[in-house]
Every structure is written in C-alpha cells, then in structure tokens.
Amino acid sequence: DTEVTQTPKHLVMGMTNKKSLKCEQHMGHRAMYWYKQKAKKPPELMFVYSYEKLSINESVPSRFSPECPNSSLLNLHLHALQPEDSALYLCASSHGQGTYGYTFGSGTRLTVV
Amino acid sequence: GQQVMQIPQYQHVQEGEDFTTYCNSSTTLSNIQWYKQRPGGHPVFLIQLVKSGEVKKQKRLTFQFGEAKKNSSLHITATQTTDVGTYFCAVGSSNTGKLIFGQGTTLQVKP
Numbered sequence: 625d626t627e628v629t630q631t632p633k634h635l636v637m638g639m640t641n642k643k644s645l646k647c648e649q650h651m652g653h654r655a656m657y658w659y660k661q662k663a664k665k666p667p668e669l670m671f672v673y674s675y676e677k678l679s680i681n682e683s684v685p686s687r688f689s690p691e692c693p694n695s696s697l698l699n700l701h702l703h704a705l706q707p708e709d710s711a712l713y714l715c716a717s718s719h720g721q722g723t724y725g726y727t728f729g730s731g732t733r734l735t736v737v
Numbered sequence: 738g739q740q741v742m743q744i745p746q747y748q749h750v751q752e753g754e755d756f757t758t759y760c761n762s763s764t765t766l767s768n769i770q771w772y773k774q775r776p777g778g779h780p781v782f783l784i785q786l787v788k789s790g791e792v793k794k795q796k797r798l799t800f801q802f803g804e805a806k807k808n809s810s811l812h813i814t815a816t817q818t819t820d821v822g823t824y825f826c827a828v829g830s831s832n833t834g835k836l837i838f839g840q841g842t843t844l845q846v847k848p
Contacts, residue, residue: 655834666825666838667780679834714779721834723768725782 625650630729647698647715655721656698659714743839756813758842760826769809775822
C-alpha cells in the first residue's frame with residue numbers, strides 16, 4: 625500500500641458544527657502532517673507529528689485540534705470554524721520528518737458556511 | 738526559517754516547446770524537493786536533490802541543484818498536454834520537521 629487515504633473528500637459545515645477529518649497510511653511512515661491549501665496558493669504547513677507525538681504546531685488557531693491515535697492514523701478535529709477556513713486540507717506522510725519525499729492524500733475540500 | 742522564491746508564477750507554452758521553473762534561496766539548502774499538482778489534484782512527489790551540482794533526469798524532466806546549493810531548476814523538454822499543472826519546489830529540514838513550499842509555477846500547454 626503506497627497511498628495516504630483521506631476522508632471525507634468533501635465537507636460542508638456550519639460555523640457551529642464539530643467535524644473531524646481522517647487520514648490513514650500503511651506505509652510504515654513515522655512522520656505525518658496536516659497542510660492547508662487555498663486556491664492558487666502553495667500548501668501551508670499546519671502540524672507535524674513524529675512517532676505519534678506532536679512536534680510542530682505552526683501557530684494554528686485552537687479551533688483546529690490534531691490527534692494521532694496510532695502510527696497509521698491522523699485526525700483533525702474542527703470546531704467553530706470561520707468561512708475563511710474553507711480550503712483543501714491535505715494530509716501527508718514520510719519516512720523521516722522534513723526530508724524524503726512526502727506522500728500526500730487527495731485531500732478534504734472543506735467549505736464553511 | 739528557510740524560504741525559496743520560485744519563478745515564473747505562470748507559463749504558457751505551445752505543445753512541444755520547452756519549459757523551465759526556478760527556485761532560489763538566500764541561504765544554503767540541505768535539500769530541495771519537487772512536486773507536481775495537477776488541476777484539482779494533490780501534490781505528487783517527483784524527486785529530491787541533496788548534493789551540490791546534482792543533476793537528475795526522469796524521462797523529459799531534468800532537475801538540477803546549484804553548486805552553492807542555493808538554487809534549483811526543473812526543465813521539461815518538449816512539453817505535452819499531460820505536463821499541465823503546478824510545479825512546486827519545497828525545502829525540507831530534518832531538524833525542524835518542516836517542508837516549506839515555494840509559490841509554485843503553473844504550466845499551461847496549448848495543443
């Protein structure tokens with residue numbers, strides 16, 4: 625298995641909703657990441673998990689809460705989001721953090737209404 | 738942190754023409770990676786360069802890392818419509834765990 629699987633592919637949520645994005649990989653990668661990408665912009669790093677521990681939080685607002693239940697799974701819990709949080713949320717994994725090629729999932733396209 | 742400037746932002750070419758995108762940094766880079774993102778898709782890893790002066794080829798794609806490890810380029814020979822997309826360079830750090838992307842070059846190919 626050489627893929628990163630993200631669910632759901634599309635999500636529309638209200639500003640008072642709570643939802644979760646899920647990411648799964650079975651490549652044995654020990655580093656996993658959340659990125660946010662707005663239209664016509666590069667992916668922006670949000671969180672880095674290394675060996676299931678949060679190693680980097682790029683000053684992300686607390687309405688985004690990451691969780692790494694085990695080495696294969698990564699979740700992003702969403703609460704009280706704003707319309708400007710609408711974006712493509714990408715999960716990625718790699719053998720080592722910061723180096724080696726990253727494998728990206730196909731993303732969750734989030735719309736906050 | 739390390740940042741890279743990528744140019745041009747957009748490039749329109751006729752099918753069969755060549756294409757080059759450049760990444761430049763003011764600091765020495767430990768490595769540089771290249772990704773391709775098709776319209777509506779996600780970034781796909783193409784290659785990583787780590788050595789000064791390194792040149793790697795993948796079919797019609799040629800990747801170079803500068804001698805000073807401050808710049809890199811991706812050159813596509815004889816573009817095809819399947820080359821359409823945005824090409825990103827990205828700089829990774831094993832110390833910080835960060836992979837930071839350049840602004841990307843969007844390639845359009847006219848058949």
